[in-house]
Amino acid sequence: MGDSRLRVVVVGAGYWGPNLVRNFNLSDDWDVAAVCDLDLERAERLASTTRTAVAVSSIEEALAIDGVDAVAIATPARTHESIALAAVAAGKHVLTEKPLADNVDSGERMVAAAASAGVVLMADHTFCYTPAVLKIADLIAAGELGDITFVDSVRINHGLVQPDVDVFWDLAPHDLSILDFILPGGLRPEGVFAHGGDPLRLGKACVGYLVMQLGDGVVAHVHANWLSPTKIRQLIVGGTRRTLVWDDLNPTQRVSVYDRGIDFITVTEDAERAAAQVSYRYGDTLVPALPEKEALSLMVAEFAAAIREGRAPRTDGHSALRVLNVLDATTRSLEAGSSLVTVDRDTEEIVA
Amino acid sequence: MGDSRLRVVVVGAGYWGPNLVRNFNLSDDWDVAAVCDLDLERAERLASTTRTAVAVSSIEEALAIDGVDAVAIATPARTHESIALAAVAAGKHVLTEKPLADNVDSGERMVAAAASAGVVLMADHTFCYTPAVLKIADLIAAGELGDITFVDSVRINHGLVQPDVDVFWDLAPHDLSILDFILPGGLRPEGVFAHGGDPLRLGKACVGYLVMQLGDGVVAHVHANWLSPTKIRQLIVGGTRRTLVWDDLNPTQRVSVYDRGIDFITVTEDAERAAAQVSYRYGDTLVPALPEKEALSLMVAEFAAAIREGRAPRTDGHSALRVLNVLDATTRSLEAGSSLVTVDRDTEEIVA
Amino acid sequence: MGDSRLRVVVVGAGYWGPNLVRNFNLSDDWDVAAVCDLDLERAERLASTTRTAVAVSSIEEALAIDGVDAVAIATPARTHESIALAAVAAGKHVLTEKPLADNVDSGERMVAAAASAGVVLMADHTFCYTPAVLKIADLIAAGELGDITFVDSVRINHGLVQPDVDVFWDLAPHDLSILDFILPGGLRPEGVFAHGGDPLRLGKACVGYLVMQLGDGVVAHVHANWLSPTKIRQLIVGGTRRTLVWDDLNPTQRVSVYDRGIDFITVTEDAERAAAQVSYRYGDTLVPALPEKEALSLMVAEFAAAIREGRAPRTDGHSALRVLNVLDATTRSLEAGSSLVTVDRDTEEIVA
Amino acid sequence: MGDSRLRVVVVGAGYWGPNLVRNFNLSDDWDVAAVCDLDLERAERLASTTRTAVAVSSIEEALAIDGVDAVAIATPARTHESIALAAVAAGKHVLTEKPLADNVDSGERMVAAAASAGVVLMADHTFCYTPAVLKIADLIAAGELGDITFVDSVRINHGLVQPDVDVFWDLAPHDLSILDFILPGGLRPEGVFAHGGDPLRLGKACVGYLVMQLGDGVVAHVHANWLSPTKIRQLIVGGTRRTLVWDDLNPTQRVSVYDRGIDFITVTEDAERAAAQVSYRYGDTLVPALPEKEALSLMVAEFAAAIREGRAPRTDGHSALRVLNVLDATTRSLEAGSSLVTVDRDTEEIVA
Structure with a gap:
C-alpha cells in the first residue's frame, strides 16, 4: 500500500x-x-x-x-x-x-x-493544517489552557466586495472551521447572533459581527470586515489556566501562550464579593517553535x-456541516433583525 | 478676567x-x-x-x-x-x-x-482631550474621512473584576464618550445590542460586545474585555474617503490616516452587480504629528x-447623558437576552 | 522593435x-x-x-x-x-x-x-528594483530628504554559516548595492573600516560591522550578522530636511518618511554654542503607497x-564594481586589524 | 539596625x-x-x-x-x-x-x-536596577545563554545635541554600565574603536558607533545616535546556548530568550568545512514575567x-571607573582617526 x-x-x-x-x-x-x-x-x-x-x-x-x-x-x-x-x-x-x-x-x-x-x-x-492551528489544537486538547473562557477572532482587511455572498460567507468560514478544529467537541453553539453593517447600501453585510453562545457563559465572537484599512488576523482563546493569542501576520511570533490565568477559591452566590475571590497569575509567556510546513x-x-x-x-463532512450550519444561522439571524437563532440540526444524526 | x-x-x-x-x-x-x-x-x-x-x-x-x-x-x-x-x-x-x-x-x-x-x-x-482624539475629531469634522462607514473599538486587557459593575460600565464609558465626541451630532444610536460572557459565573459580564446601529447601515461596535492577556486599545473609523486607525498603545504612531477609500459611480438596485461598481483607492498613509500635552x-x-x-x-452634561443612556441600554439588552433595545430619551429635551 | x-x-x-x-x-x-x-x-x-x-x-x-x-x-x-x-x-x-x-x-x-x-x-x-528602494531613490533624487546626514543599515538573521565567504561577502552586497543605487553619485566612500566577530572560531567573520566615510562628516554603517535570533532588515537614511526608515519586514508600512529635520541658522566656529542654534521640527510622517510589483x-x-x-x-557594471570595491576593502581592512583602508580605484576610469 | x-x-x-x-x-x-x-x-x-x-x-x-x-x-x-x-x-x-x-x-x-x-x-x-536588566544578569550568570558570542546595543532617538559632550558621553554610559553589569567579570575590553559622524559640522559626534573587542573573537557594539527619527533601545546578547533580546520600548515583551543556539561537534583547522559542522537549534522562545518595580x-x-x-x-566605584575608561577610550580613538586604542588601567589596582 x-x-x-x-x-x-x-x-x-x-x-x-x-x-x-x-x-x-x-x-x-x-x-x-x-x-x-x-x-x-x-x-x-x-x-x-x-x-x-x-x-x-x-x-x-x-x-x-x-x-x-x-x-x-x-x-x-x-x-x-x-x-x-x-x-x-x-x-x-x-x-x-x-x-x-x-x-x-x-x-x-x-x-x-x-x-x-x-x-x-x-x-x-486549509487553515486547520497550518502549524499554528495544529499547535493550538494540541495545546487545548492537552488541557494547557484549562477550561475555555472566551474566544475572539478578528479577520479584517480591505477586501473585495464579493458579488454573490456577504462578508460572513466570504471570510467567516475560515474562523468557523478553525474553531471547529480546536474546540473540544467541535463548534456546536447553543445560539447565534449576527450583526451586519451595510454602509454602502449594497444589500449585503460588508462588516460582520458574529456572536456564538457556547454554553456555560462562554461566548465566541468573530469580526469579519471588508472595509478595514488595516489587515488583522488574530485569534484569542481565553482559558482558566492559560490564554493564547494567534497572530497570523506575525511570522516570527505567531502563537503566544500567556501563563496568565485566574485562580479563585470558591464561587459564592454573592456576586458582590466574587471579585475578592478572583486572583490573577502573571507568569511567563511562551512562544512555541513551529515547524515550517505548508x-x-x-x-x-x-x-x-x-x-x-x-x-x-x-x-x-460533519465538521464542514457544522461550519455550514453556523453560516446558515448567520443568514437567518440577519433576516430576523439580528435575533437569536439556534443551530438545531444534529449533524451526527444525518446518517443514522 | x-x-x-x-x-x-x-x-x-x-x-x-x-x-x-x-x-x-x-x-x-x-x-x-x-x-x-x-x-x-x-x-x-x-x-x-x-x-x-x-x-x-x-x-x-x-x-x-x-x-x-x-x-x-x-x-x-x-x-x-x-x-x-x-x-x-x-x-x-x-x-x-x-x-x-x-x-x-x-x-x-x-x-x-x-x-x-x-x-x-x-x-x-478625559480621553476626549488627548491630542489623538482631538485630532480625530478635527479630521472628521473637516470631512477628511467622508461619510463614516463603520466604527470598531477594542479595549481589552487583563483587568480587575470590579465588585459593583460589569465590564460594560467599567470600560465602555471610555469608548462611548470618545464616540460621542468624534461622531458628527454625537452618539445617538437607533438601537443597541449587548452580548456578555460570564465564563467564571460571577453574575456579571466579564467579556462584552456592544453593537450600536447608527442609521443608514452604519454599525459601531465595542469590544470590552477583562480577561484578555494582551492589552489592545484600538479604534478604527471607516469612511468613504479615508479610514483612520487610533492605536493608543503605539506612542510613536497613535493615529494613522489611510487614503484608502471606496469609489463607486452609481448605486443600482441590482445588488449582484454592485461589486463591479465598487473600486478601491490605495493611497499614502499619513501619521499626523501630535503635540505632547496632558x-x-x-x-x-x-x-x-x-x-x-x-x-x-x-x-x-448632555454628552455625558448620551453616554449614560447607552450604558443603560446595555444593561436592558443584557436583561432581555441580548435583544435590540432603543435609546428613547432625547437628552436635549430634558430642560425644555 | x-x-x-x-x-x-x-x-x-x-x-x-x-x-x-x-x-x-x-x-x-x-x-x-x-x-x-x-x-x-x-x-x-x-x-x-x-x-x-x-x-x-x-x-x-x-x-x-x-x-x-x-x-x-x-x-x-x-x-x-x-x-x-x-x-x-x-x-x-x-x-x-x-x-x-x-x-x-x-x-x-x-x-x-x-x-x-x-x-x-x-x-x-534585485533589491534596487523593489518598489520600496525605487521610491527611496526617487525621494532622495527629488531632494525630499535634503542633504544626507547618516545612513544606517541592519541586515541580521539566524543565517547559515557559508563555507566559502564571510558575513560581509554574504550579506553586505545587498546593502551596498542599495546604497549605490540611492546615494546621489553612487557609493564612493573615502575610507572604509571593517570589524568582524568570530566567536565560534571558524576563521571568518560571522558578525560584521562596516563603517564607510562618505565625506563631509557623513558616515554610512552596515551591520551584517549570521547569529542574530531576530531578523531585522532596516535602513535609516538621515537628512537635513526629512529622515526615512525602510523596514523591509513590515509589509504594511515598508517606507516611512519623517518630517523631522534639523534647522539651524548659522554654523559658527563656537562648538559650545552650536547646540543652541540647532532646532528640531516634528512634523507628520508619511507612509507612501507602493505598487505591488515583483x-x-x-x-x-x-x-x-x-x-x-x-x-x-x-x-x-560600474555600479557593480563600486560594490565589489567596497567588499574588497572590507577584506583588506579586516586583514589590517580593522584599519582604515581606501577605495582607490576610480571605476569610471577603467575603460578610458 | x-x-x-x-x-x-x-x-x-x-x-x-x-x-x-x-x-x-x-x-x-x-x-x-x-x-x-x-x-x-x-x-x-x-x-x-x-x-x-x-x-x-x-x-x-x-x-x-x-x-x-x-x-x-x-x-x-x-x-x-x-x-x-x-x-x-x-x-x-x-x-x-x-x-x-x-x-x-x-x-x-x-x-x-x-x-x-x-x-x-x-x-x-539606574538601568542596571530595572527588572529587565536584573533578569538578564541572572540569566547570564546562571549560564542560560552559554558562552557569549556577540553583544549589540542600539540606543538611538531624535535627541538634543548636547552643548558640552558628544553622543558617546551622552548616551553610551547607559549601554556601557549595562554591559558592565551583565557581562561575567564586567566590561573589560581588550581594544576599542570609535567612529563618529558629524554631518552638521558641530565639532562633535552626533552619530556614534563603538566597537569593543572582548577577547576570543567576541565583539560588543554600541550604536548611539541623536539624529534618528525612530527611537530604538534594543540589546541583543548572543550565546552558544540561547540568545536574548531586550527591547526596552516594548512594555509587554521587554525580554525574549530564544532557544536558538549553535551546536557544533568539533572545530577543525579546515575553515572550508566548518560550516558543515555547525547546526542550529530552533526551539521555543520564552518571555519571562518581570515584576513591576521602579x-x-x-x-x-x-x-x-x-x-x-x-x-x-x-x-x-570600580564598575563606574570601567565605564569611564571606555568613554575615555572612545575619545582617544576618535582623536586618533578611529584607531584601535587599549584600556590599559587595571581599575582594581588603584587602591593597592
Missing part, C-alpha cells in the same frame, strides 16, 4: 485548483490523474505542470478515467453538491473546497451520500491517510 | 482626585480652594501638595468657603447626584468624573438642575473657558 | 536561475532561448517550464544558438568572469548575479570588455530597455 | 535630583536629611516635598548636619570629584550620578579616596544594603 500512489482528479482550474494540483503533484501519496475544467485549455495548462495529469472538460470524462481513487472539488460552492454526488456514486472519495456547499440541505445530502457509500468526505479547511501538503497527506486507514479525516 | 483665577473645590481624594488636583494646581486658570474627603487626613495630605487648598471633610463645609466658583467631583458614581445638586443649588459650576451618574434618572436630574441654575455641567471625559490640563482649561465664556463645554 | 522579443540564455539552473527564467519567461520583452547548466537534466527540467527554451550543458553551445541577444549568469561568483568574457566576445549583452565577481581584477576586466565591445553589462541587484520583473524590463535604448542600465 | 533609617543629603536639585529625593523619601531605609543646591530656593522647593529634609546651599553646610550617613550627588559630571572627596573626607558614603566623573584621573582619585576611607562609593547606574527604588535599597552590610554595592 505504501508504495502505490492514490490517484486524484482535480475539478476546477481557477483560483484554488492550481494550489491543490501543486500539492497533490508534490506529494508522495498522490498522482494527479486529471485536471477537469469546462475551459479545456485552462485545464490543459494546469495539467501540463504535473507529472501525470491529463486534461478533461467534464466530470463524466474524469470519472471514466481508469483507477481514479478520489475527486478534489475546487469549483464555486453552488456546484459542489452535483459534482460530489456524482463522484460518490462512482465510489470515489471526495475533497471539497470550503464551504462544503452553498446551503445546508445540499451539505446534508453530501454527508449522507458519502456515509452510505462508505467513502471519505473531507473539507479542505498547510496544503499536510492536508493532502491527511486525505490520503484517512482513505488508506478507512477512518474519518480531521476535517470531515 | 485673565488675571483672576477661578477657584475650585475637589471632592474625593481617592484614585482620581489627585490627578484633578495636580492639574488644577498647575493651571493658570485655577486655584484649588479646598480638597474635600470624608477621610480628613487623606484630604489634608492631598491639599498639602497644592499652593492654595485647605482640607475639609464635608460638602457643606466646602460650599461655605468664600469665593468658590466650581466643584469637581471624583467620588463613586452613586454619590454624584447628591453632591452635584448641592453644588448647583449653591450656584457652583460642576465637573464630574465619568460616568455622570449610576443611573439615567439621576443624570437627567443633574442636567436639568444645572440648566435651570444656568451653571456649567461638564463631564471629565489631556487633563486641556480638560481643566476647557472647563475654565466654558465658565468664562458662558457656553457649554465640549463634553457637557 | 516593440513587437520583437529579445532572446536570452540563462546560465545556471541552481538556486537563483529559476527565478530569472520565470521572470524572463513572463516578460513581454523576452524569450528564453536556452537554459544552460553543467547538469543537463537540471537544465532540461528548468527549460520545460518555459514557452521557448532548449537545454544545453555548455556556454559554447548556448552562444551558438541562433539569434541570442543576451546571457544571464546565475552561477557562483568565481565563474562569472570567464562566462561573461565569452559572452561579450560573442557580442552578447550580459546580466550577472551579484556580486559581479569574486575579486576586483575580474570585475574590472568584465567592465572593460563590455565597454570595448559596446554591449550592456548589468548587475542583478522586483525581478522590473529588473528584466530595465535590462531590455537598456539594450534597446543603447544606454547603461540603472545597475550597470 | 532595621529600625533606624540612614540619612542622606542629596546634592543638586536640577533634572535628576528630584528623582533621587522622591525615591529616598519613599524608602523605608532612608530619610532625606537635606537637599543642597546653589540655588537655595530650588533646594527649598524640593526639600518641601519630603518628610524630613532641610534646604542648604553649600556642601559644607550639608556635611555639617548632624547624623548624615551619605551624600548623593546629582550635579554636572565636572563637579563630582570635589563634592565626593569632601564627602569622603567627612566619612560619608557616596552615590554619584553617571558618569562617575568627566575624566579618568578624577574617577581614580574618587575610588582611591573611598577605599582609603572605608566608605561605600556607588554609581547610580529601578530607582531598588537602587537606593542596594545603596543602603551595601552600607549596612559593609560590602561593595553591585554598581560600585
